[in-house]
Amino acid sequence: MNSSLNKYWLLFAQAVTIMLAALFIVATLKPEWLSDSRMNSLVDTVSLKESGYDGQLSPGSYHDAVKRSMPAVVNIFTSKTSNKPRARKGTNPNSADPLFKFFFGDQPPEEEPSSSLGSGVLVSPEGYILTNHHVISDADEIDVALSDGRKVKAQVIGSDPETDIAVLKIEAKQLPTPITLGKVESVHVGDVVLAIGNPFGVGQTVTSGIVSALGRDHVGINTFENFIQTDAAINPGNSGGALIDTRGNLIGINTAIYSNNGGSMGIGFAIPINLAKQVMESILSNGSVTRGWIGVEPQNLSKELLESLGLPNSTQGVLLSGVLEGGPAAKGGVKPGDVLITVNGNPTKDVRQLLNQIAQIAPGNDAKLKILRKDKELELTVQTGKRPKPKKMTQ
The missing domain is CATH 2.40.10.120 (Thrombin, subunit H)
Structure with missing residues (x-):
């Protein structure tokens, strides 16, 4: 009797060992087999809530x-x-x-x-x-x-x-x-x-x-x-x-x-x-x-330039470092070294502002310039010309 029980127990232990070994091999080499079955069981228990759409746009x-x-x-x-x-x-x-x-x-x-x-x-x-x-x-x-x-x-x-x-x-x-x-x-x-x-x-x-x-x-x-x-x-x-x-x-x-x-x-x-x-x-x-043009080479005033020109640091304007010979500015009496401070009564603080001020004056119209020349203010009238086309830029 004991011999039979021992025989059955041995067979049961061997079967359990084989099943555990098989489970270990599957979990190691084919884990998706186990996860798929697990997911299949989970899908039946998941509930999803979806929003409705009434055709209206989202806020904002x-x-x-x-x-x-x-x-x-x-x-x-x-x-x-x-x-x-x-x-x-x-x-x-x-x-x-x-x-x-x-x-x-x-x-x-x-x-x-x-x-x-x-x-x-x-x-x-x-x-x-x-x-x-x-x-x-x-x-x-x-x-x-x-x-x-x-x-x-x-x-x-x-x-x-x-x-x-x-x-x-x-x-x-x-x-x-x-x-x-x-x-x-x-x-x-x-x-x-x-x-x-x-x-x-x-x-x-x-x-x-x-x-x-x-x-x-x-x-x-x-x-x-x-x-x-x-x-x-x-x-x-x-x-x-x-x-x-x-x-x-x-x-x-x-x-x-x-x-x-x-x-x-x-x-x-x-x-x-x-x-x-x-x-x-x-x-x-x-x-x-078509834009206005007076034919000058403007330069922003720096602290060093103001010192070299003997002007106060508070001076605002644009240095005309070059004047085109025969150009509108030259014909109007502008000279190299003049400091332009206003155009038609409007302050000129830098080169870009000067370009915009002159460009807005149609060719053939007068531009009234106030300049500083050797510590003296002068008012000159310059008839603007047509701004030349810019040169094509290449690398």
């Missing part, structure tokens, strides 16, 4: 603004077949400091046919498009991709390198509804804004941010600057794209970012719509932008 959504404006934002593809180096304004490959980057897409080596990518904004039912000068500069062919997928050829009506604005025109039936132009007066620091463009060629993209600053100048991007600064994410391919307010109105043309790696770092710049519109109207009326 900007969908309506984007829906109104996005169809008017187009993608611009330019190609260049010549071997001449293409200007890459705003970059310095030898510097490790943060740089101002224009929103081009990647370009192949210069000896091959090159192409670039940018954005633009349809602003009229006649097919006029606002974009950046640097997007279409030197391009042999320009193609515009519309929001409905159509691709059409574009003609350059004119451009202004000194504000980086260009006007294109396309001929196509049933164009998207043009964007509505906003008012810069309605834009305030802290307002929410949206950037629309085609970054890196991935397709139409919307990002959001706020207005970080208004009237930003002395940035060193363009000759004439009055930027809207924003932290909305904008990247290569966004050049010429739209900066809109939460009502879907166009308030700026995205132009450049401050970056040390080519990507967005939260400091972007857009040309305000009032300046872009002014340039566009001048191009459509005259074929170009």
